[in-house]
Amino acid sequence: MSVNPIAIRGITQISIPVHDVPRAVRFYAETLGLPLLFSQSNMALLDCNGIRLLLSIPEKPEYDHPGSVVYFKVERIEEAYQALIAAEVECMGKPHKVAEFGGFAVWMAFFYDPDRNQHALTSEVPI
Known part of the structure; x- marks a missing residue:
């Protein structure tokens, strides 16, 4: 067996393009409850259980x-979904089962952030 020279060990950061950093910070920090690490006029960093989310204004039109x-992992997807609804987050339907494998049912509920980036809540429920 050969060793992969790249040897990826995980994900450190995910970039999410936004048009209004303070509005995006309010959504991700207050509505979703992610801790804010850093913020300035054109970018912000939040922590998602050890993975940084970079909210930034696109530097070029192609970005x-x-x-x-x-996909944000939650323990109780119905409760998390109801919290999004209560916060008037635009959701694309109720939580639904998408697959069963490894003794779990995978449930998802998709939603939009204020910049129309699509995201999802996901939960693995033992079957």
């Missing part, structure tokens, strides 16, 4: 597009 879907 101004929705970011990748970030």
Whole structure:
């Protein structure tokens, strides 16, 4: 067996393009409850259980597009979903089961941030 010379060990940071940093910080820090690490006029860093989320204004037009879907792991997806609804977050449907494997059912509920980046809550429920 050969050793992969890249040897990726995890994810350190994910970039999410935004147009209004203070508004995005309010959403990710207050609505989603992620700890704010750093903020300035054009960018902010938040902690998502050891993975940094970089909220930044796109520097060039080619970077101004929705970011990748970030799947936020939660313990109780229905409660988390109801909290998003109570905070008037635009959701794309109720939590639903997407797969079963390894003794778990994977549930997801998709939502948008204020810049229309699509994300999801996800939960693994024992079956």
